[in-house]
Amino acid sequence: MPRLTAENVARCEALMARYPQPRSALIPMLHVLQEQDGHLSNDGMRHLAELLDVTPAEVLGTASFYEMFKRDETGRYLIGVCAGISCMILGAHQLIEHAEETLGIRAGATTADGMFTLERMECLAACGGAPCFQANYRYFENVTHEDFDRTIADLRAGVLDDIVPPHGTLSRVVLPKAQTDPQRVTPEEVRQTS
DSSP, X not given: OOSOOHHHHHHHHHHHHTSSXXXXXXXXXXXXXXXXXXXXXXXXXXXXXXXHTSOHHHHHHHHHHOTTOOSSOOOSEEEEEEOSHHHHHTTHHHHHHHHHHHHTSOTTOBOTTSSEEEEEESOOSOGGGOSOEEETTEEEOSOOHHHHHHHHHHHHHTTTTTTSXXXXXXXXXXXXXXXXXXTXXXXXXXXXXX
């Protein structure tokens, strides 16, 4: 689905209303697009440009700057194995090789069933829990090969659906619209949604 659905257009319009300058909503709107399709399509980014009244190049410039936005189709689960120094000292190289063997793909590829995309990532800032990996940006630390295999099996079986949503899902909490100011949400309103 290259353009935003009507529901996601409404979500983006609500995001734009929260900012004094609508273009300030670009990053959250990119998340909406990625949540919809699992990646950022060219047509989808052009649609965001139309909504924001900016050029497609401005949208692409922002989307291409941030690592979290994927331009290519990505599996339901993005598996990122840390390749930072602490993880490497504690076995990340072997963990990456094991992940490639377990998933049957090389880092940078997606499994044939579309379930997993494997990436080698630089420091995930979890040095105290090395070696580590992320599944859709949710951390798994002090990982052994057996832990990795169990996590992959649990993801396949849906056991971790409450912890690891599909790739592209930034948050499951939708902030309410403030009663007095549509651009502001009070801390109390945020607590009520948690």
